[in-house]
Amino acid sequence: MKHSFGILRKRDPDADDQDTVLGIGGTGGNGDDDGEEEQRFSSGRGRRGWIIAATALVVVAAVAATILLTRPPAEAGEEKKAPPTETTAVARGNLTEQVRVTGKLEFKNVRDLGSPLAGTVTGVPAPGTVVGRGYELYRVDDTPVILMFGGLPVWREFAEGMTDGEDIRQLEINLQALGFFDGEPDDEFRWATIEAIKEWQDALGLEDTGRIEMGRIVFSPGEVRVQDAVAKVGSPAGGAVLKVSDSTKEAAVDIDPNLAANAPVGAKVDVRLPDGTVATGTVTAVGAPVERENDNGGKTLKLPITIVLDDPTLAAAFDTVSVSVTLVHLIAEDVLLVPVTALLAQPGGESAVERVVNKKTELVTVELGKFADGMVEIVGGDLAEGDIVAVAK
Known part of the structure; x- marks a missing residue:
């Protein structure tokens, strides 16, 4: 018994040359075809193959998955009378994918902040407060503890007779930024430093002694954001008072x-x-x-x-x-690119595109490179930048 499968079409006597699709069918026999209903099998005109490429956007390398619906064999250069309704231009550029x-x-950089200034905590800022250079961090005995910028922590008081050091330069840079020091910052505690400190103290309502006691200022690499108070109002000062972070x-x-x-x-x-x-x-x-x-x-x-x-x-x-x-x-850099929806699968594993020329299309066999984000690299074939190709809807 022989079997053949195809689209079973039955002639409609009341219609002119119109086929009615009945379904997928088969014929079987012992070699005698007498009495059997006439059947006609139509291969139909080749349909456009299409490729869907899906790129997984994860931390690992993207993997392109393609599904091909092949069309019947066609010769390169084959032309169609009607141009497609959807087209795009072949582009040259970089092939990229989103990850x-x-x-x-x-x-970041959450940490405790305080100073060795002795006394009682009398004021703390609200969570979320951002404190910049020269501003008050909190209050001890109703006097302010001030933030200044620098990488060195405070490790001694600033007073006349102190030995030279980088912390002095750091202090003078801050006093200059706040408008109190006019000279060139250096590592020497000079008369100009004392005068700048007095002006700064006077602006804060502090006694203008020309010296800064240990803990009156706190150095930080930059402004800080207050997350919470470690020490509540009324608690002894001298240790960590605030939990802060970068701003x-x-x-x-x-x-x-x-x-x-x-x-x-x-x-x-x-x-x-x-x-x-x-x-x-x-x-x-x-x-x-x-x-x-x-x-x-x-x-x-x-x-x-x-x-x-x-x-x-x-x-x-x-x-x-x-x-x-x-x-x-x-x-890939500086390559020819077309959408994957422009590709047609061909017999033998080849791929092609339909190029539109003078309102007609011609089949052009192409060699494919890499896939990414719905685009494919064209590495071979008679295709150039600016060519118009058909794409699937």
Whole structure:
């Protein structure tokens, strides 16, 4: 018995040359076809093949998955009378993909802050207060403890007769920034330093002694944000009084080391906040590769990067939250690109596109390169930048 399968069509006697599709059918027999209903099998005109490429945007390398619906064999140069309704131009540019990773946005460098100034704590700022250079951190015996900028902590009082040191230069730089010191900062405690201190003390309502007792000022690398009070009003001073952090939120993200070239210091990235807002951020630091635990209980090498929002006010409503960060991964530079929806699968594993010329189409066999984000690199074939090709709807 022989079987054949196809689209079973039955002639409609009341219609002119019109086929009615009945379904998928088959014929069987012993070689005698007498009495059987006439059947006609139509191969139909070849349909456009299409390819869907899906790129997984995760911390690992993206994988392109393609599904091909092949069309019957066609010769290169084949023309159709009617041009397609959807077309695009062959482009030349960079092939990129978007890689999304999850990070944590929070205030960094949380630490306790205080001074050895003895007395009773009589005032603390509200949580969320940002304190800058020359401003009051808290009050002891109803007098202010002042923040100044610098990497060296206060380790002695500032007074006439003190030995030279970098902490003196640090103090003079701050007094100059606040408008009280006119000279060139150096490491010597001079008469000009004493006069500047007196003017500063007078502006604060303090006794203008020309000396700064141990603990009256606190040095910090920059402005601080108050998270909470460690010591409450009425508590003894002399130790930690505030819990503070840096004033700017940072997003800490781990990426695969092979993405390092796409996330250098200064690179722009997109940061999606919990409310759906997409904010632009800048990579401010890239650390050394470190091992992180993975889901399988093993270790994976990761590259830690730090990102700061270009507009911090967009995240003002959040404290410590998870965010999604999108990086652009460069795959190939200065290549011919077409959408994957322009591809036609051909017999023998070849691919082709339909080029539109003078309102007609011709089949052009092409050699494919890499896939990313719905685009494919063309590495071979009679195709040039600016050519118009058909794409599937």
